[in-house]
Amino acid sequence: MNGEVELVLDAKAVLGEGPCWDGKNGLLYWVDIEGKKLHLYKPSTGEDREVEVGEMIGAVVPREAGGVVVVLESGFYFLDPEDGKLEQITDPERDLPENRFNDGKCDPAGRFWAGTLNLNGNEKHAALYCLDTNLKVTKKLSNLSLSNGLAWSPDHRFFYLIDTPTKRVTRYRYDVETGEISDPEAIIEFLEGEGFPDGMTIDEEGNLWIAHWGGGKVTNWNPNTGDLLQTIEVPAINVTSCTFGGEELKDLYITTARNGMEETELAQFPHAGGLFKVRTSVKGMRANEFKG
Numbered sequence: 001m002n003g004e005v006e007l008v009l010d011a012k013a014v015l016g017e018g019p020c021w022d023g024k025n026g027l028l029y030w031v032d033i034e035g036k037k038l039h040l041y042k043p044s045t046g047e048d049r050e051v052e053v054g055e056m057i058g059a060v061v062p063r064e065a066g067g068v069v070v071v072l073e074s075g076f077y078f079l080d081p082e083d084g085k086l087e088q089i090t091d092p093e094r095d096l097p098e099n100r101f102n103d104g105k106c107d108p109a110g111r112f113w114a115g116t117l118n119l120n121g122n123e124k125h126a127a128l129y130c131l132d133t134n135l136k137v138t139k140k141l142s143n144l145s146l147s148n149g150l151a152w153s154p155d156h157r158f159f160y161l162i163d164t165p166t167k168r169v170t171r172y173r174y175d176v177e178t179g180e181i182s183d184p185e186a187i188i189e190f191l192e193g194e195g196f197p198d199g200m201t202i203d204e205e206g207n208l209w210i211a212h213w214g215g216g217k218v219t220n221w222n223p224n225t226g227d228l229l230q231t232i233e234v235p236a237i238n239v240t241s242c243t244f245g246g247e248e249l250k251d252l253y254i255t256t257a258r259n260g261m262e263e264t265e266l267a268q269f270p271h272a273g274g275l276f277k278v279r280t281s282v283k284g285m286r287a288n289e290f291k292g
Contacts, residue, residue, distance in 0.1 A: 015259050123165060152202070159174035208223050213238050
């Protein structure tokens with residue numbers, strides 16, 4: 001059984017996204033994409049520190065060597081959260097100014113995977129990239145529309161990806177040694193009225209937790225059977241992503257957004273754009289660090 005959903009931060013983020021737990025430092029990183037800020041939330045003190053990055057920021061991952069790696073509108077960057085210093089690594093879409101980077105995570109080998117979207121909503125204009133530990137970037141998938149949630153199975157056999165407009169989760173065979181993915185298979189389909197699949201995380205049992213943009217909830221799925229296991233209602237329409245954190249990795253942190261909401265909706269969901277948390281009965285997977 002899960003606990004009650006609680007509001008951790010009434011952040012009123014425009015587009016809260018990309019939560020990532022840093023177990024070494026007891027920090028939750030999360031981003032406000034359109035607010036152009038990285039947030040560092042420390043549950044032990046309740047402090048939420050903001051780092052201005054000057055561009056829309058899609059995702060953040062901890063770096064083994066210290067600091068973090070982020071994806072901005074203009075590609076992959078090293079970032080020192082202490083002084084805000086940015087160092088560009090590469091921009092694989094410098095010739096596509098109408099695209100921006102969106103969700104991203106590190107795989108079990110410490111590579112940073114991140115996908116893009118088209119700011120004009122054009123479909124099949126986006127892609128998924130992988131920044132290897134040698135700082136070389138590879139395009140893994142083309143013809144995506146809005147690359148979003150990612151996860152790897154605990155046994156490292158599978159990679160999961162959400163391309164939001166398709167309303168489905170696709171599973172790929174994954175080779176941890178080479179980073180190759182193959183044999184795509186749609187395993188979960190969202191029905192009408194459920195909103196759109198957005199960010200995603202995975203627990204140690206291999207089950208997926210998916211945020212519903214426009215659906216006001218997080219759902220928990222068995223990827224092997226396609227069965228819906230449970231639903232967590234969230235007091236926000238646009239639920240964007242989730243990740244496990246806390247000392248036991250049993251606290252599910254949930255990000256939400258305010259953008260695109262009408263005044264009547266904001267009155268109904270005043271804490272939209274907030275950071276929420278729910279205590280679960282399962283343990284999440286520790287976030288992988290970038291090893292480059």
